[in-house]
Amino acid sequence: MTVLITVDELRDLQARAGADLVVLDVRWSLGGPPGHDEYLRGHVPGAVYVGLDTELAAHGEPTDGRHPLPDVAALQESARRWGVRAGSTVVAYDGGGNLAAARAWWLLRWAGVTDVRLLDGALPAWVAAGGELSTDDVVPERGDVTLRSGALPVLDADGAGAFPGRGVLLDARAPERFRGETEPVDPKAGHIPGAVNAPTTDNLAPDGRFLPATELRARFAGVGVTGDVPVAAYCGSGVTAAHEIAALAVAGYDAALYPGSWSQWSNSDRPVATGGTPEQD
Numbered sequence: 001m002t003v004l005i006t007v008d009e010l011r012d013l014q015a016r017a018g019a020d021l022v023v024l025d026v027r028w029s030l031g032g033p034p035g036h037d038e039y040l041r042g043h044v045p046g047a048v049y050v051g052l053d054t055e056l057a058a059h060g061e062p063t064d065g066r067h068p069l070p071d072v073a074a075l076q077e078s079a080r081r082w083g084v085r086a087g088s089t090v091v092a093y094d095g096g097g098n099l100a101a102a103r104a105w106w107l108l109r110w111a112g113v114t115d116v117r118l119l120d121g122a123l124p125a126w127v128a129a130g131g132e133l134s135t136d137d138v139v140p141e142r143g144d145v146t147l148r149s150g151a152l153p154v155l156d157a158d159g160a161g162a163f164p165g166r167g168v169l170l171d172a173r174a175p176e177r178f179r180g181e182t183e184p185v186d187p188k189a190g191h192i193p194g195a196v197n198a199p200t201t202d203n204l205a206p207d208g209r210f211l212p213a214t215e216l217r218a219r220f221a222g223v224g225v226t227g228d229v230p231v232a233a234y235c236g237s238g239v240t241a242a243h244e245i246a247a248l249a250v251a252g253y254d255a256a257l258y259p260g261s262w263s264q265w266s267n268s269d270r271p272v273a274t275g276g277t278p279e280q281d
Contacts, residue, residue, distance in 0.1 A: 003105070003249050004210060005091055005117035007129045013089065014046070021046075022083050022140070024092040025123075028052035028100040030185070030236075038095060042133035044119075044126055048082045048140055050092075052239070056103050065264030066185075066237035067103075069154070075111055076147040083140030084113065093119035093126070097208045099200060099240050106242035106257065110154070111147035118246060121209040152245075153256035155232055157265060160258040164194025167230030170223065170255075172200040172244040173262065177236075180274030185236060188266035192234070193273040196223045200240040203247035216251035225253060234258035234265075 005013075013021050025047040027035025039049040050056065055078040057067035070078075084090060090108055092101040098118045108116045119126065127133070155163060163169045171178050171191050178197040183189035191197070202219060205211055211219070225231050231253055235241035238259040248255045266272070 002115075003118060003246050004120040006120055007125050007131060010044075010091055010119060010126075011131075013091075020085060020088045022088050022090045022143070023047040024050045024082060024090065024101070024104055025094070026050045026052060026056070026092055026101040026104050027095045027123075035095065040135055040137060042135060044093065044123070045132055045134040046138060047093075047134075048138050050078075050082065050104055052100055052103060056107055062267040063264060065260035065267075067239055067259070067263075069107070069110075069238075069259045072111055072147050072149040075107060076145065079108065079111075079113075079145050079147060080143040082143065084108075084143040084145040086145055088113070088115070088143065088145065090116045091119055092116065093122045096122050096124055097201070097204055097243075098122050098246070099243050102243035102246045103239045105246060106152065110152040111149055112151045113145065113147070121207060124208055153254075155256050155258040157258075157260055157268065157270065160192060160232065160234060160260075160265070161270065163230070163232050164192075167232060168224045169195040169258075170198045170225075170231065170233040170241075170244055171195040171262075172198060172233055172235040172241045174199055174201075175276075177262075179276055180272070183266075186263050186266040188272050190272040190274040191262070192265055193271050195234070195273075197276065198223050198233075198244065200235065200243045200247075203243065210247060210250055213250050213252065216247055220248065220251055220253065227253060230256070232256040232258060234261040237261050237263040
């Protein structure tokens with residue numbers, strides 16, 4: 001699948017008469033204020049603000065995880081608010097690295113939208129290229145897209161626990177959280193037994209763009225991803241693991257997402273491993 005779009009390619013789409021283009025601003029940070037104020041201080045012209053906590057996640061009990069997948073009907077209503085129609089090209093970005101925007105990319109792909117891209121380098125790349133910024137609160141013409149879940153694979157907690165027996169389960173969190181040395185958010189520290197650590201931030205170059213496909217393939221090969229076995233990913237709450245899946249797609253690999261991730265796993269009576277894997281110690 002085509003995952004990324006460059007600033008120049010996005011500009012070309014914006015300039016193309018009749019292009020059915022929807023641009024989404026998905027600025028968000030864990031525990032930080034909602035990104036709407038930042039959006040109003042400057043965004044890609046025409047971009048619609050998307051609330052990750054309110055539109056890209058459901059809310060339930062702690063045992064559901066911190067960011068459960070939204071009901072597909074609720075996601076469809078949001079996508080129509082954003083102006084998405086059948087056949088739209090959707091481009092998502094955030095304030096840096098696309099760690100939040102990847103959640104919108106994954107969700108729309110999961111719900112059957114076929115042409116969804118991440119703006120490589122996110123908003124900083126747009127600004128660095130001299131891109132204009134707008135400060136309006138964009139309200140587009142309502143879309144008519146019909147969404148159906150299931151276009152990308154997902155795992156539940158049982159499936160994630162069993163996955164290392166048949167494939168590679170990647171934990172996309174920081175190494176110290178994986179090893180159980182610290183846990184600033186969730187009730188238990190550590191990782192799912194059998195998982196291997198592949199921090200999401202290592203998917204990116206210093207400028208916030210994704211590493212080239214050849215470098216990503218080498219990175220994932222180092223944790224056992226070769227294309228010969230199934231791959232899945234999780235993180236703290238299913239947000240940055242979507243970025244891991246995007247990076248895997250750039251490298252040429254399909255992967256499943258465990259949406260509940262560590263926030264669900266650590267709120268249940270399930271086994272916890274600490275330390276590194278033998279290969280990573």
